[in-house]
Amino acid sequence: MRRQVPLALCFVFGVVMVLIEFSPHPYSKFLYNEVINWSLIITPFALVLGVATLVQTHWIRIRRRAEYWQYSFVVFIGMIVMVTIGIPFGPSHKAFAWLFKYIQTPMDATMFSLLAFFIASASYRAFRARTLEATLLLVAALIVMIGNAPIGDLIWNKIMPFGENLPSTARQWILENPNLSSRRGVILGVSLGVISQSIRIILGIERSYLGGGD
Amino acid sequence: MLKQIMQIDRRIIFILVALAVIIPTLLKVSFPITISEPTRKLYDYIEDLPSGSTVLIAFDYGPSSMAELQPMGTAFLRHCFQKKIRVIGMTLVTEGATLGYETMQEAAKTTGAIDGVDYVYLGFRPGTIQVMLGMGTTINNIFESDYKEKPLAEIPMMEGIKNYDQIDLILDLASSSTTEAWITYINTRYNQKIAAGVTGVIISQMYPYLQTEQLIGLMSGLLGAAEYETLIETPAKATKRMSVQSFVHLLVFGLVILGNVAFFIQKRENENV
Incomplete structure (x- = not known):
């Protein structure tokens, strides 16, 4: 029963939701809206599950004195402070907004900013024209990169008597032609994969989402 | 050596x-900005909208991407407020709630737009796709009140705005796959016009949708923001940052x-x- 009921529910809802897409009947619209409402109610429970998992993971790290276990206290302090202010007063409260703006935002932005340094270093070391494919990739990347900065056009226009704004034009051409064609192929492949996987789930062939092995 | x-x-x-x-x-230092076609298309679309139209802007990003996306939001909002186009703000990302609010406040301050009359900020609701689809039936059903807990029924701007039928454009400012979800679920189902402003790293994913006109316009990374600032003749943060970039x-x-x-x-x- 523990497996049959979820499988049956998945089959019924899967088939019904597909049929609803092709029916303009008022009952079908009513059912569609109801299912959306149900899923809206269910979704916040995922947040609860996320918080519970986070607490559990860091609690275990502290108990086992895992490497850098002290940082798990920072997670708890941060969570408790934000929740203590956020739940009773709401996210628009001045204190919550202050914590977000002056603590979370700079920390998050700083972590991301470090990428610029590592990308510069990594591209210098690893970006080599070793093969034909790597050379094509390298040339395309350099054109897109320099076309993405106004200084590219400026330098080109100053030193070359032809092809005004060529770097940005070339960048646009790469994005609109080779990039677009390959992306479309990827999208079509992924979409076909999603359709086949959905059919497998609806028919109960794919059961890994139930957990606990087969 | x-x-x-x-x-x-x-x-x-x-x-x-x-x-x-x-x-x-x-x-x-500053450099002249060359305007790309996708950014111009978005600008032209807003230019052609009559005053009193409504656009929805989704601030679907966190602090890590704000350097690129916040200037886009500010420039776009300024353009809308100058054109007397009403704006509904919201986010599908938890961290986007405060960032979106700040951006709307900043743009409103410089243009004199009034909260509740020229713009409404709804904040965050969990459940990305369900929120998108739910708003297609009634926005009020998903967001009963705005970010400051004021019921939507009491907000003058929301009078007559029930769902996507009354919205002329959705602009998604995104650092992840939310733009593709807006296109897949809202453009396809409701025939809703969608535009996007995305970070430089995901820009290549957007071009197939631009060609099929599922996206009517696109701002690409900080350059897109600088282009939009140039188009509205208000050089600001993005234009300054472009020299650094x-x-x-x-x-x-x-x-x-x-x-x-x-x-x-x-x-x-x-x-x-």
Whole structure:
């Protein structure tokens, strides 16, 4: 029963939701809206599950004195402070907004900013024209990169008597032609994969989402 | 010598990157911005909208992407407020709630737009796709009140706005896959016009949708924001930051070329030996 009921529910809802897409009947619209409402109610429970998992993971790290276990206290302090202010007063409260703006935002932005340094270093070391494919990739990347900065056009226009704004034009051409064609192929492949996987789930062939092995 | 160039200490590269950021910031240099077609299309669409139209802007990003996306939001909002186009703000990302609110407040302050009359900020609701689909039936069903807990029924601007039928455009400012979800679920089902402003790293994913006109316009990274600022003739943060980005790109460009020249010379020497 523990497996049959979820499988049956998945089959019924899967088939019904597909049929609803092709029916303009008022009952079908009513059912569609109801299912959306149900899923809206269910979704916040995922947040609860996320918080519970986070607490559990860091609690275990502290108990086992895992490497850098002290940082798990920072997670708890941060969570408790934000929740203590956020739940009773709401996210628009001045204190919550202050914590977000002056603590979370700079920390998050700083972590991301470090990428610029590592990308510069990594591209210098690893970006080599070793093969034909790597050379094509390298040339395309350099054109897109320099076309993405106004200084590219400026330098080109100053030193070359032809092809005004060529770097940005070339960048646009790469994005609109080779990039677009390959992306479309990827999208079509992924979409076909999603359709086949959905059919497998609806028919109960794919059961890994139930957990606990087969 | 070649070996030294090939094995340059990464701390030297870090210092060069830092200098490429600090020097243009201090010198306040600026470069002319070339407007790309996707950004112009978005600008033209807003220009053609009559005053009193409504657009929805989704601030689907967190602090890590705000350097690129916040200037886009500000420039777009300024344009809308100057044109007397009403704006509904919201987010599908938890961290986007405060960022979206700040951006709307900043743009409103500089243009004199009034909260509840010219714009409404709804904040965040969990459940990305369900929220999108639910708003297609009634916005009020998903967001009963705005970010400051004021019921939507009491907000003058929301009078007559029930769902996507009354919205002329959705602009998604995104650092992840939310734009694709807006296109898949809302453009396809409701025939809703969608535009996007996305970070530089995901820009390549958007071009197939631009060609099929599932996206009516697109701002790409900080450059897109600078282009929009140029179009509305209000150079601001993005235009200033583009000079920094220019120097860093030029530095990386130079480093890659240098690395490859050294690589080829060394390769030839090894072959001769």
